Amino acid sequence: MLTGCGSGGHTPGFPPGSSGSSDAVAPPVRVFDADAVQAGVRHLLTQSYGLTGVGTVRCPSGQVVQAGISFACAVEVNGSRRTVTLTVRDADGTYAVSAPQP
16 A cells, blocks of 8 residues: 555545534534545556556545545546555545555
């Protein structure tokens, strides 16, 4: 598995209102911004893995920011459909991305 941005992980943007204080007892549930995650995955595949021909990246929306969870993203590499696994490393949303698998 490879961690993004060479500094221990990649932390994507979050939608407005997804973090901060709340008057409720439980803190608000934070979710990843799917567009930001897709851009981050594309960046990691091209910059960290050195892949060329990275096309469409599709990650599911509504993924909760919680350490230890994983989810799959579909990627296109040189015209072939592949899958990468994104694993959330911490509550700040830092994640690692696996190498593309068939």
